[in-house]
Amino acid sequence: MKKMIGFISVLALILTFAFFTNQTKTNTATKKDLPIVGVLQLTSHPALDLIYEGIIDALNEEGFIDGETMTLDFQNAQGDQSNLNSMSARFVSRNTAVMVGIATPAAQALANSSQEIPIILGAVSNPEEAGLVANNEKPGGNITGVSDLTPIKEQFELIKELLPEAKKIGILYSSSEDNSIVQAKQAAEIATAMGYETTTLTVSSTNDVSQVSSSLASQVDAIWVPTDNTVASAMNTLIAATDANHIPVFPAVDTMVEEGGLATIGLNQYELGKLTGQMTAAVLKGESDPATTPVQYLEQGEIILNEEKAKELGISIPQTLLDQMANQ
Structure with a gap:
């Protein structure tokens, strides 16, 4: 009888261990399957920080929450061009689902890193003149986004x-x-x-x-x-x-x-960020293709x-x- 009880106890321990091990593997696999959103910010100052805040809030409102329904990879280059280049390469190596560039130099670094991964521009005054899109109305490639063209x-x-x-x-x-x-x-x-x-x-x-x-x-x-x-x-x-x-x-x-x-x-910098986040979410949902999505603008200052x-x-x-x- 004691041997039987001991056997049952050992079996129970084995099954419990197997359950939690399998659960851990499942959770890990699930996290690996989450789409990665890479956000590259040129540097830290109030305007760009507000844009980033707006992006995250809009993504959350659209159902994309870091660690739950997406994996957020935020990088701040602190104004260093070599950082912009290496951080862009990091996103590509991680096979991000979409990349977001806050400010023109960040967007240009992302554009140089990939012609395939969708890129959303946050706060680029004139993407066409910056050479980021073929046309602001019909971008034609893997890039679109939000203009902060000032009045x-x-x-x-x-x-x-x-x-x-x-x-x-x-x-x-x-x-x-x-x-x-x-x-x-x-x-x-x-x-x-x-x-x-x-x-x-x-x-x-x-x-x-x-x-x-x-x-x-x-x-x-x-x-x-x-x-x-x-x-x-x-x-x-x-x-x-x-x-x-x-x-x-x-x-x-x-x-x-x-x-x-x-x-x-x-223009309200936070609202620019919200619009950028909404465009990012649309790409993640498969509702938008950068090639055919016009560059967006806030209606008035x-x-x-x-x-x-x-x-x-x-x-x-x-x-x-x-x-x-x-x-x-």
């Missing part, structure tokens, strides 16, 4: 409304960002057509921002900055230089106003105004502008 003309109209006496506008951007070069050229053309005298200076890295912005601030009545990741990463440095010269900054991005800029008509900065600089805000903000 430049409206931004300069805002400058005129807030600074009716201004005559000289400075344009500051990074010469290493294709996205910024295109915007700066458009801005100079628009400003000239509106009767402004423009002075354009460039930086090659964040180390240049202090000296270059101080020089520019001494020559102009206001400074306009495009959607530029290098300048955004050194926004505090820029504002320190312009405040010293009592010169307002009109950035293209809403979060840069919060960091010391005066005002903009800008919002007036963002730093009233505290206006007081610091002694700038009066027209009541009509306050009324527009209240009705947004």
Whole structure:
């Protein structure tokens, strides 16, 4: 009888062990079967961080949750090109289901790494001009996504409304960002057509921002900055230089106003991320093919105004502008 009880106990232990071992193998296999979503972010600053937050929230809302229905592989290159290249190669080696590039340099690195894996662009002003798609309406390859094309003309109209006496506008951007070069050229053309005298200076890295912005601030009545990741990463440095010269900054991005800029008509970075996440989810569900999916845009910008900065600089805000903000 004792032998029988012992045999049953051993058998029970063996069966229990086999069950949990099989369960572990099943769970492991299931995790391996989850689609991998690779997200590559150029660097850390508030605008790009908000885009990433929006992407994740949209994916979750669409049913893609890290560790449950997808495997998220998030990589931040911290502004280093070699990191962008190696991280892109990592995604390809992992056979990701879809790759997402936050900012133009990240998207370009992903595009160079694969012509087969679907790529969704997060915050690329003009994918066609950046050489990422054949056509913004009909991309034609493995890439589509979201444009953060900023309403430049409206931004300069805002400058005129807030600074009716201004005559000289400075344009500051990074010469290493294709996205910024295109915007700066458009801005100079628009400003000239509106009767402004423009002075354009460039930086090659964040180390240049202090000296270059101080020089520019001494020559102009206001400074306009495009959607530029290098300048955004050194926004505090820029504002320190312009405040010293009592010169307002009109950035293209809403979060840069919060960091010391005066005002903009800008796109909501979080909403850009949400739209990017929704497009990513559509690819994962098989509902969308990048080749035939047009680049998407947010419908309109919002007036963002730093009233505290206006007081610091002694700038009066027209009541009509306050009324527009209240009705947004």
